[in-house]
Amino acid sequence: MAIECLVLGAGQEVGKSCVVVTIGGKRVMFDCGMHMGYHDDRHYPDFARALAAWGAPDFTTAISCVVITHFHMDHIGALPYFTEVCGYHGPIYMTYPTKALAPFMLEDYRKVTMGQRGEEKQYSYEDILRCMKKVTPMDLKQTVQVDKDLVIRAYYAGHVIGAAMIYAKVGDAAMVYTGDYNMTPDRHLGAAQIDRLKLDVLITESTYAKSIRDSKPAREREFLKAVHKCVSGGGKVLIPTFALGRAQELCMLLDDYWERMGLKVPIYFSAGLTIQANVYYKMLIGWTSQKIKDSHTVHNPFDFKHVCHFERSFINNPGPCVLFATPGMITGGFSLEAFKKWAPSEKNLVTLPGYCVSGTIGHKLMCGKPTRVDYEDTHIDVRCQIHQLAFSPHTDSKGIMDLTEFLSPKNVILVHGEKPQMAFLKERIESELGMPCYYPGNNESVSIPTTQNLKMSATERFITGCAVEQGKRSLHKRNLIYGTGLSEEIGSDEAAGEGVLLMQKHKSPKILCEDELLEVLGMGRHLVQFEPMVSRIVAAVESELQRAKAADLDNDGK
Amino acid sequence: MKLTCLSAAAGGGGGYHSPASHLLELEGVRFLLDCPIDLSALAAFAPVPLAGDAGGLIRAVPRYWLPAAVKEGGVDAVLVSSATGMLGLPFLTGLPGFTNTKVYVTEVAARIGKPMMEELVEMHREFVRYYGPDTDASPKWMEGEELNELMSMSQKAVIEGRENDLTSLVPLYSPGNVEECMHKVQSVKYGEEVCFNGIFMLKASSSGLELGNSTWTIQSPRASITYLPSSVFVSAHALDFDYSSLKENDVILFSDFSSLNDTDEDNEKLNEHSMDETDSSLCRYSVFRDDGADADERVPFVCNNDDITEEIERISFICSCIFGAVKSGGSVLIPIGRLGVILLLLELISEMLHSSSLKVPIFVISETAEEIFAFTNTLPEWLCKSRQEKLFAGEALFGHVELLKEGKLFLFPHLHSKGLLAAWKEPCIVLCPHWSLRLGPAVHLLRRWHADKRCLLVVEQGNGAELSLKPFMPLAIQVLECSFLSGVRAGKIDPLLGVLKPKFVMV
Structure with a gap:
């Protein structure tokens, strides 16, 4: 019997993760994401083509279950489309935090992109709610019996809160799909954790297939130093970020630092969304790192002591402050408004955490220091300081190799990465670990023979x-x-x-x-x-x- | 395979506070199933500080019955089904036979169990401060007349061979023992499969009774065994009883005798099923394995939610009594040890106070309250469906979060805590340990209010109210005895077994 892996998305690219694996006669879809760089047909995985290839009447009969690893749009973005437009009615599994936070991400993104593309492929807010109702939440390490033969289990992946690696088993055939993961613990999440399993195939992300990152504490110190210098000089710090994940991590870092240094400068969160997200984080503390779990009885670290209530008019107030504003990359909204106000003063600081898509102001700021940014019809003089934060919740090449070596699967499939780097990593895995390794492109599939144990x-x-x-x-x-x-x-x-x-x-x-x-x-x-x-x-x-x-x-x- | 009953469910609350304990030998491996602490001896001691007549109770540092598992020598693993089911473990874990023992318990039960042990130690310390430390030598009262009295008062006397066994009465464990015990704990999640000794697969599933309570499935190469402690099909706070994961196991160790403490009507039904608790020896009977056609019909019957509606009605009734007391100007003391009941009570009381716009402060005075209350708001995956929906809607999981924020509920570790006096205002409603009325803040508050007939004391039925109230005589305070749902109702046992289809049931 063979395991058949069909890559519908994130094959030799980053975006719209979607892999359908046929294992022991069961078809499991891992992730159902959208591609944020495209606004045409390439936006979603090509479900229709896959259905035709399987020769099934509809998706519900074709697919045994859908498993979502975490709430990022490139892993869950196409789910409402798949359930509400394509009409999949089978079981959907995700972890508790993913189920709680996914509607936020989906709705936020839907609002931002509304009107950007054709109506017929767009889902509504009601679709999101209906879709989320069908989801069965699962806990880490909980063995879920999907049907008589198919068993799935989630392991801690670390990437964002609620991120999971998924183990699936039918009879003797077993596999792991990692989703995105992080092998080093960060401020609020632990490192990925998995048991030593007997696997026929491991499907792993390979975003940083070639690079090895330096230590995090050094980058954290640098960030704190820059912020401290700015506020002590009476400047304002703008941190444009998305509502979930990075905002909480940086805020914890700052809140802790403020406490230690006895700083009194206010920290603000611009959007109600982020505050709401903090409420979720407080309840989901069990999914953060062990260190936080052990200490939270005394003080919930998401109960930020130095975060003050914020109103829009505050951006005109004199005096230093730190502001977290959405959206990230400064694509519009409140972060742009604050940027316009604060950029002309050299006392101020803009900190850009993470990756910025080209075409955004964030991207322009990252590519060397401009003195003037044109946005639509307005010109903004940029005299403020710019600080880049190279934080990434993905594992690096060493992490991927470590995990692969630890699990020692019979085969490895790489997804969610860039083609040249994947080719490099494939070579390494094959030569150093001696495992056959594949990195299929979109809509390609890999067939892997499995061993069958006979009980006697x-x-x-x-x-x-x-x-x-x-x-x-x-x-x-x-x-x-x-x-x-x-x-x-x-x-x-x-x-x-x-x-x-x-x-x-x-x-x-x-x-x-x-x-x-x-x-x-x-x-x-x-x-x-x-x-x-x-x-x-x-x-x-x-x-x-x-x-x-x-x-x-x-x-x-x- | 061999099963030995070490102790039957004892004490009040249908075995909630002290579930049964068994020793299971399987393929040469010894499993201890639950190890509760037996607090029945405690009732014979006078609470401190002594006030007036102790009512013939022993005036000394109390001693506790050693868990019967001690005599059985070593065990290889302990499966714990609830936080109360691990309170006796610190007595054992330091012994030579337990050096390599692993304790399996759900993450939540362990997180709740540890502060419970620490609180017990802390409350016990009050006696030590009063009388001086308890030495290992047998104290005076053990030789005198008082001992017989203790025996007659303690229900344990009926168990054979136990009467004269003074060695079983020991001082309480120390904080060091607790630490040592917690080191042996391997915490699991519901549905997590753990391999033990290479041949056993252990799996906990929710039992619905309390946060983190579990049933256990032991899969050995030759048989699959379910350890089924007290369970509740549909719960108002904990995750519902996951009976479907127990289907088709060969043997069920059924140790849910809560229904025996219920009404007579239930008891009669139970007798028809020829179950007998007093006969703690093995009573095997085979259950007819039907062909499953009508098993599916039974599912709706066993999991309909009458039980929980009844439970909520009961708690509402308690609330109305509480309401009546505070309205007449009296305070209310609720020394109830069930976390689930406390959480529900808080929600219902505050609702009632809110609708009547009566402003009465609610205090929870317990060392562990802050920790446990904060903890209960962070475990959505262990809660019942309706509370999980709260997570998805972005609301706090329990009502107490809001109450604390609004300043209607106060948590203090001790009666003498800083700030308590400033916040204190009578009439008030106080929830505090300990249900035995021998330990903790409950003793002091009962002393304060026992002569006021406007006040109300809410205790759980079956804890021997007469004996436990003895040192507080004469009593004018109103006493409300109430019982709570603590297991499968007798009428539902049969259909449940029909669904699970075991080959054997051991009671």
Whole structure:
């Protein structure tokens, strides 16, 4: 039996993660994301084409279940489209935090992009709610029996709150799909954690397939120093960020620093959204790092002590402050408004956490320091300082190699990365770890053969027979005769038992003693006798035996 | 396979505070199933500080019954089904037979169990401060007349071979023992499969009774066994009883005797099923495995939510009594030890106070309150469906979060805590430990209010109210005894077994 992996999205690219794996006759869809760089057909995975290839009447019959790893748009963005427009009605699984926070992300993105593309492919707010109602939440390490044969289990992935790596198993075939993960703990999340599993295939992200990142504390210190310098000089700090994830991490960092340094400068959150998100984070504290979990009884770290109530008019107030404003990348909204106000003063600081898509003001600021930014019809003089924060919640190349080595799967498939880097990593995995590795493009599939274990029972007499044999420590290699007429020599360090494998139709295979076989077959014993022609052979065998015994004794001596 | 009953469910609350404890031997491996602490001896001691007549109670540092598991020598693993089911463990974990023992318990039960142990130790310390430390030598009262009295008062006396066994009465464990015990804990989540000893697969599923309570499935190469402690099908706070994960297991160890403490009507029904609790020896009976055609019909019957509606009605009734008391100017003391009931009570009381615009402060005086209350708001995946919806809607999981914010509810670790006097205003409603009325702030508050007939004391039925109230005589305070849902109703046992289809049931 083979495992068939069809990559519908994130094949040799980053965006619209979607992999459909056929394992033991079950079809599981991992992630259902959208591509944020495209506004045409390439926006969603090509579901229709896949359906035609499977030859199924609809998605519900074609797919056993959908599993979402985390709430980022490139992993969940197409889900409402898939359930409400394509009409998939089967089970959907995601972790509790993902289920709680996904509607925010989906709705936020829907609002931002409204009117940017054709109406027919867009889903409504009601669609999001209907879609989320169908989701079954799951806990980490909880073994979920999807149906009689299919079992899935989530492991901690660290990337964002609620991110999970998914283990799926049907019969003896097993696999892991990582989603995005982080092998080093960050301020509020722990590192990815998984058991040592026996896997046929590992599908892993490879965003940073080639790079190795330096230590985080150094970058954190740098950030804090820059912010502190700015506010102590009476300047204002603008941190344009999205509502979830980075905002909480940086705020924890600042809140902690403020506490230690006894700073009194106010920290603001611009959007109600982020404040609402903090409410969720407080309840989901069990999904953060162990350190936070242990300390939260005294003080919930998402109860920020130094975050003050904010009103829009405050951006005109004099005096230093720190402001978290949405959206990130300064694409519009309040972060742009604050930027316009604050950029002309050299006392102020703009901190850009994470990646900025080209075309945004954030991107312009990151590519060297402009003195003037034109946005639509207004010109903004930029005299403020710019600080870049190279934080990323993805694992680096070392992390990917470590995880792959730890899990030692029979095959590796890379997704969610850029083609040249993936080619580089494939080489490394194949040469250093000796595992076949693939990185299929979109709409390509990889077929992987699996081993099948056959369960067989042995009779009591056979087992006692073996035990006696082993007691004698015979080194003779024995033949195991198969009932089907095949014979194979079994060589192992320990003595192999002698028996007959009986395979009958409609019965489970069984190992018997020779005598028992006769009983089962109801036949008498026939003996064929040989006359030794050369006595030297016997002598040779005997000396061989003695040598073996001596070796044994040697071993025992040691 | 061999099952030994070490102790039957004891004490009040249908075995909530002290669930049954069993020893299971399977393939040469010894599993201890739950190890509660037996507080029945506590009732014979006078609470401190002594005030007037102790009512013939022993005036000394109390001692506690050692869990029977001690005598059984070592065990390889302990499966714990609830926070109360692990309170006796610190007695054992320091013993030589337990050096390599692993304790399996759900994450939440462990997180709740540990502060419960620490609180018990802390409350016990009050006695030590009063009488001086308890030495290992047997104290005077053990030799005298008082001992017999203790025996007659303590229900334990009926258990054979126990009467004269003074070695079983020991001082309480120390904070060090608690730490040691917690080091052995391997916490799991619901539905997590853990491998033990290479051949056993252990899995906890929710039992619905309390946050973090679980049933256990032990899968050995030859048989699959379900350990089924008290369960509730539909809960108002904890995740519902996940009975479907227990289907088709070969053997069920059924240790839910809560219904025996219920009404007579239930008892009669139960007798028809030939179950007998007093006979703690093995009572095996085979259940007819039906072909499943009508098993599906039973599902709606067992999981309909009458039980929980009844439970809410009961708690509402308690609330109306509380309301009546505070309206007449009396204070209310609620020494109830069930987390679930406390959380529900708080929500219902505040609702009632709010609708009547009566401003009465609610105090929770317990060392663990702050920790546990904060904790309960961070475990959405362990709660019932309706509370999980609150997470998805972005609301606090329990009402107490809002109450604390609005300043209607106050949490203090001790009666002498800073700020308590400033906030204190009578009449008030106080929730505090301990249900035995021998330990904790409840003792002091009951002393304060026992002669005021406007005040109200809410206690749980079955804790031997007469004995526990003895040192507080004469009593004018109103006493409301109430019972709570603590397991499967007798009428539902049969259909449940029909759904689970085991080959054997052990009671």
